[in-house]
Amino acid sequence: MSQIKVNTDLKALNNEIAAQNKEKLHSCGILTVDVLGSPGSGKTTLLENILPELAAKCRVAVIEGDLATENDARRIEKTGVKAVQINTNGGCHLDAKMIERQFEKIDLENTDVLVIENVGNLVCPVSFALGEDLRIVVLSTAEGEDKPLKYPTAMLKTDAVVVSKTDIAEYVCVSTDKLIGNIGTVNPDVKIFTAGKTDGEYRAEGLVEYILEARKNLK
Amino acid sequence: MSQIKVNTDLKALNNEIAAQNKEKLHSCGILTVDVLGSPGSGKTTLLENILPELAAKCRVAVIEGDLATENDARRIEKTGVKAVQINTNGGCHLDAKMIERQFEKIDLENTDVLVIENVGNLVCPVSFALGEDLRIVVLSTAEGEDKPLKYPTAMLKTDAVVVSKTDIAEYVCVSTDKLIGNIGTVNPDVKIFTAGKTDGEYRAEGLVEYILEARKNLK
Numbered sequence: 191m192s193q194i195k196v197n198t199d200l201k202a203l204n205n206e207i208a209a210q211n212k213e214k215l216h217s218c219g220i221l222t223v224d225v226l227g228s229p230g231s232g233k234t235t236l237l238e239n240i241l242p243e244l245a246a247k248c249r250v251a252v253i254e255g256d257l258a259t260e261n262d263a264r265r266i267e268k269t270g271v272k273a274v275q276i277n278t279n280g281g282c283h284l285d286a287k288m289i290e291r292q293f294e295k296i297d298l299e300n301t302d303v304l305v306i307e308n309v310g311n312l313v314c315p316v317s318f319a320l321g322e323d324l325r326i327v328v329l330s331t332a333e334g335e336d337k338p339l340k341y342p343t344a345m346l347k348t349d350a351v352v353v354s355k356t357d358i359a360e361y362v363c364v365s366t367d368k369l370i371g372n373i374g375t376v377n378p379d380v381k382i383f384t385a386g387k388t389d390g391e392y393r394a395e396g397l398v399e400y401i402l403e404a405r406k407n408l409k
Numbered sequence: 410m411s412q413i414k415v416n417t418d419l420k421a422l423n424n425e426i427a428a429q430n431k432e433k434l435h436s437c438g439i440l441t442v443d444v445l446g447s448p449g450s451g452k453t454t455l456l457e458n459i460l461p462e463l464a465a466k467c468r469v470a471v472i473e474g475d476l477a478t479e480n481d482a483r484r485i486e487k488t489g490v491k492a493v494q495i496n497t498n499g500g501c502h503l504d505a506k507m508i509e510r511q512f513e514k515i516d517l518e519n520t521d522v523l524v525i526e527n528v529g530n531l532v533c534p535v536s537f538a539l540g541e542d543l544r545i546v547v548l549s550t551a552e553g554e555d556k557p558l559k560y561p562t563a564m565l566k567t568d569a570v571v572v573s574k575t576d577i578a579e580y581v582c583v584s585t586d587k588l589i590g591n592i593g594t595v596n597p598d599v600k601i602f603t604a605g606k607t608d609g610e611y612r613a614e615g616l617v618e619y620i621l622e623a624r625k626n627l628k
Binding site (some may be wrong): 201228229230254257258259261262280282293309310311312313314330332333334336337339342343355360361362 | 441447448449475476477480481499501528529530532533551553555556558559560561562569574577580581594613623
């Protein structure tokens with residue numbers, strides 16, 4: 191029983207800091223997006239591809255979360271968007287305090303959208319609020335059609351799911367339609383996008399508009 | 410500081426139960442293998458493919474760990490091997506106590522190798538001993554070449570890594586050699602296997618022999 195109590199207290203403390211983060215970010219007019227998913231689900235690739243379009247329409251900053259390396263922040267900065275890297279040193283998720291510590295490294299007064307890429311993990315990040323307005327789960331076709339059923343919490347506690355790597359679905363014997371159907375079975379209200387290469391060009395139809403619309407509604 | 414203390418105590422308690430599990434399993438002559446990796450890395454597919462050969466050479470039982478559904482135990486039982494399912498109901502890893510609770514459901518006296526498929530997660534299961542003799546991490550080419558560097562703990566705290574889905578490496582623009590090189594950079598001592606379809610047939614060269622050899626050395 192003591193384990194449950196401790197977890198509850200830690201999560202309550204995290205929620206408190208997350209609420210403070212949200213208040214601070216809203217006071218600067220910033221929409222915050224938490225992007226999460228399994229290792230290799232295609233989170234960084236998605237960001238590399240949507241950031242140029244998003245950054246052309248508003249001012250964006252990125253926080254990258256990883257157990258180790260600064261590789262992802264470097265990849266993001268190649269798009270021209272400023273990125274700061276958090277290393278959790280083995281930790282399985284970002285928490286609100288880690289985000290709060292980055293605020294001094296980001297020009298909050300000149301940011302409209304803050305994108306946080308969480309640690310690659312389809313389980314733990316779901317339970318830790320960061321102060322985000324939107325949560326987007328990235329789920330690749332390579333993970334298999336059954337994953338929405340096997341990881342229901344991630345499907346339920348998100349605003350949107352991006353089904354990524356649609357271009358390799360046939361090589362991994364996955365039906366993107368069936369995968370999308372399984373997401374809808376678990377959460378009929380979630381917004382679903384697809385992302386992948388079509389004729390050699392990466393597309394994530396409607397995602398940038400979805401984020402911009404949420405930013406507009408924040409005002 | 411109190412958080413660290415609590416985690417330490419919980420892990421110490423888990424290690425104690427894991428040691429009891431190991432003693433119990435060894436007293437029955439059972440080699441225990443903990444298979445872990447990200448969601449969709451191909452753990453169940455690997456087991457479906459190696460279990461018929463393994464079960465032809467020794468008596469095998471399987472414990473399947475998932476947040477939800479009994480799908481994987483059903484998939485395993487189609488190979489003719491008995492499987493019991495643990496649902497963690499959202500929990501991010503199996504622990505030693507969960508394994509201990511399954512002992513009454515398994516014919517331990519008539520088992521040589523117990524295979525445990527952990528919850529799909531490349532982070533948390535690494536920190537929780539179950540009583541295993543061997544740990545095998547499954548890492549798919551679809552997760553990307555950089556994952557050994559970004560998830561070093563999983564590479565360091567394992568006996569073997571199976572690089573899976575080698576047949577789709579070219580479609581996800583991944584070099585299997587480079588991926589294997591990155592595993593070796595993090596842990597030069599780890600045993601590395603590959604798994605995937607060659608000419609339409611799934612192969613995981615040497616893996617069954619590796620497990621049988623470990624079982625032989627247990628005696």
